Amino acid sequence: MLFFKKKNKESGIESAPETISAERDKNSETDLSALEKENSSRDPRVPLLVADHLVYEYSRGTNQLVRALDDVSFTIRKGEFIGLIGHTGSGKSTLVQHLNALLSPVSGTVYFNGEDVFEKGYDRKKLRSKVGLVFQYPEHQLFEETVFADVCFGPKNIGMSRKQAELTAYETIKKVGLPDECFYQSPFDLSGGQKRRVAIAGVLAMKPELLVLDEPTAGLDPKGREEILTMIDSLRSDGDMAIVLVSHSMEDVAQYADRIMVIEKGKKLFDGTPHEVFSHIKELDEIGLAAPEMSYVMRDLKKAGIDVNTNILTVSEARDEILRALG
Amino acid sequence: MGIVDINKVTFEYIRRDEEGNVEGITTAVDGVSLSVKPGEFIAILGHNGSGKSTLAKQINAMLFPTEGTVVVDGLDTNNEDNLLQIRQTAGMVFQNPDNQIIGQIVDEEVGFGPENLGVPTEEILQRVEESLKVLGMYEYRHKSPNRLSGGQKQRVSIASVIAMHPKCIVFDEPTAMLDPKGRFEVIQAARALNDVEKITIILITHYMEEVVDADRVFVMDKGKIAMSGTPREIFSRVSELKDLRLTVPQVTELAWELKKSGIPIRDGILTREELTEELKKYISLRKKERP
Numbered sequence: 001m002l003f004f005k006k007k008n009k010e011s012g013i014e015s016a017p018e019t020i021s022a023e024r025d026k027n028s029e030t031d032l033s034a035l036e037k038e039n040s041s042r043d044p045r046v047p048l049l050v051a052d053h054l055v056y057e058y059s060r061g062t063n064q065l066v067r068a069l070d071d072v073s074f075t076i077r078k079g080e081f082i083g084l085i086g087h088t089g090s091g092k093s094t095l096v097q098h099l100n101a102l103l104s105p106v107s108g109t110v111y112f113n114g115e116d117v118f119e120k121g122y123d124r125k126k127l128r129s130k131v132g133l134v135f136q137y138p139e140h141q142l143f144e145e146t147v148f149a150d151v152c153f154g155p156k157n158i159g160m161s162r163k164q165a166e167l168t169a170y171e172t173i174k175k176v177g178l179p180d181e182c183f184y185q186s187p188f189d190l191s192g193g194q195k196r197r198v199a200i201a202g203v204l205a206m207k208p209e210l211l212v213l214d215e216p217t218a219g220l221d222p223k224g225r226e227e228i229l230t231m232i233d234s235l236r237s238d239g240d241m242a243i244v245l246v247s248h249s250m251e252d253v254a255q256y257a258d259r260i261m262v263i264e265k266g267k268k269l270f271d272g273t274p275h276e277v278f279s280h281i282k283e284l285d286e287i288g289l290a291a292p293e294m295s296y297v298m299r300d301l302k303k304a305g306i307d308v309n310t311n312i313l314t315v316s317e318a319r320d321e322i323l324r325a326l327g
Numbered sequence: 328m329g330i331v332d333i334n335k336v337t338f339e340y341i342r343r344d345e346e347g348n349v350e351g352i353t354t355a356v357d358g359v360s361l362s363v364k365p366g367e368f369i370a371i372l373g374h375n376g377s378g379k380s381t382l383a384k385q386i387n388a389m390l391f392p393t394e395g396t397v398v399v400d401g402l403d404t405n406n407e408d409n410l411l412q413i414r415q416t417a418g419m420v421f422q423n424p425d426n427q428i429i430g431q432i433v434d435e436e437v438g439f440g441p442e443n444l445g446v447p448t449e450e451i452l453q454r455v456e457e458s459l460k461v462l463g464m465y466e467y468r469h470k471s472p473n474r475l476s477g478g479q480k481q482r483v484s485i486a487s488v489i490a491m492h493p494k495c496i497v498f499d500e501p502t503a504m505l506d507p508k509g510r511f512e513v514i515q516a517a518r519a520l521n522d523v524e525k526i527t528i529i530l531i532t533h534y535m536e537e538v539v540d541a542d543r544v545f546v547m548d549k550g551k552i553a554m555s556g557t558p559r560e561i562f563s564r565v566s567e568l569k570d571l572r573l574t575v576p577q578v579t580e581l582a583w584e585l586k587k588s589g590i591p592i593r594d595g596i597l598t599r600e601e602l603t604e605e606l607k608k609y610i611s612l613r614k615k616e617r618p
Contacts, residue, residue: 087506088477192375221374223572288508293577
């Protein structure tokens with residue numbers, strides 16, 4: 001919220017773009033429009049999912065009550081790539097499980113394409129194909145005899161015809177960059193990075209509008225990390241699927257996400273572009289996170305009297321800035 | 328003689344299809360020789376499937392060489408009578424703290440190892456206290472492990488290993504699942520055990536930043552040791568590492584990029600301090616040339 005307000009003030013853009021007002025009219029029976037006004041960052045992209053004042057508590061009714069989510073609100077727009085960061089136990093995973101209604105909030109709600117997903121009669125099974133969740137170590141969930149069968153399972157399960165499911169599976173396996181000879185191999189014979197691609201393909205084959213990935217690169221070698229992230233990034237190019245990437249690597253979210261949300265003690269602490277969020281280096285250090293390594297390098301150089309901009313996140317940005325400063 | 332002597336070790340496993348017919352043989356470790364001196368801190372890098380974990384599991388006798396020998400503190404792992412003692416000498420810490428913690432309470436967890444070894448009760452209590460203090464987890468001794476953060480859980484796992492008084496600890500990607508603070512805690516703990524307690528450390532990781540302080544680094548590829556040397560020597564070979572699906576610490580990469588752009592910086596920069604010094608040197612040199 002902090003950033004939205006700041007951004008509005010700075011940009012000074014007055015009127016909301018056409019698309020948003022159209023979306024608002026359509027949903028006028030909910031209080032979405034008021035919410036949207038509050039949340040709006042004047043972004044022309046159509047809102048896809050709105051989290052509205054989510055509160056979640058574990059161990060209710062005992063003396064061990066934990067408030068895992070505390071009044072969290074945000075809007076995810078079509079085509080966005082959001083990095084979600086926070087230390088272990090900050091509430092990230094709890095939040096993610098609200099996005100496809102695996103957990104129901106104590107208060108507040110989630111709107112998906114303008115509809116309240118916790119309302120009675122809402123088709124939550126369908127929602128789970130529209131909001132695809134890729135859990136940590138998703139390759140542990142592979143079970144079919146061949147890669148192709150494994151990827152077909154999801155689309156068949158949500159009611160696609162066999163032919164349709166196979167066609168979708170074929171396209172998806174291609175899209176995640178697996179070679180043709182993998183199709184009829186057992187997924188268990190593949191390498192770690194390839195297994196993970198199969199698992200991601202299984203979720204993608206259900207054609208989600210929002211893809212949520214919980215640490216998709218954990219345990220992979222540097223090249224494997226880069227390959228998976230580049231693949232995920234490329235998924236946006238042919239459609240307007242939005243992506244939420246949960247990660248412990250500040251360098252990765254800085255490089256790939258166009259917006260970052262920081263969760264701390266169940267609250268949304270920061271929400272903005274990578275450069276905005278990582279300018280709060282001190283606060284991030286205090287809560288056990290960090291800024292990308294390059295931010296620290298630039299801060300050191302500035303302290304040593306080299307006149308550089310310290311709001312730098314990636315190696316190539318750092319190189320360009322140092323070359324500029326050295327003239 | 329080293330604390331760990333790996334001598335021409337090859338490890339093969341047989342792939343079978345569903346009916347149990349042999350499909351082929353995979354050589355995970357291929358003729359590796361490596362000797363670790365007592366008190367050393369060594370790191371093993373390598374891409375997924377390069378054989379580094381398979382090699383590590385030979386060190387505390389979870390796997391046995393198909394060919395060659397592994398000798399831990401004078402004990403050959405091929406001799407079954409040595410197993411118990413080898414596993415006390417060489418402890419192991421794995422990737423996922425949740426898979427290796429079994430106790431209901433922290434001190435119970437840490438006491439499990441020595442209890443199993445038949446250590447007298449008085450001494451168990453003493454060892455638990457001392458191990459938890461070394462890892463800075465003493466104040467959590469009465470907590471349930473599932474209430475701890477990832478870094479704290481991993482430190483409890485390390486304390487459980489320490490309580491068995493090992494001479495050597497093998498860390499197999501101990502930070503892969505942790506947030507930045509957790510990663511820092513675990514690596515700092517490993518360094519402290521090496522510096523203060525003189526325990527030999529063998530660290531396997533995918534995070535290049537974690538190995539810059541190691542005494543020696545080995546890079547594995549296709550079951551063989553492809554590169555070995557000090558961190559500075561290894562990280563000077565940027566393009567070779569990239570060919571092996573690895574990378575270098577970001578600071579090293581930045582220095583390398585700047586050098587490619589024509590700024591004279593020496594190879595193998597490992598820390599922010601070194602980079603700052605190099606750039607300061609360059610600027611003052613340039614001032615002298617062009618006052």
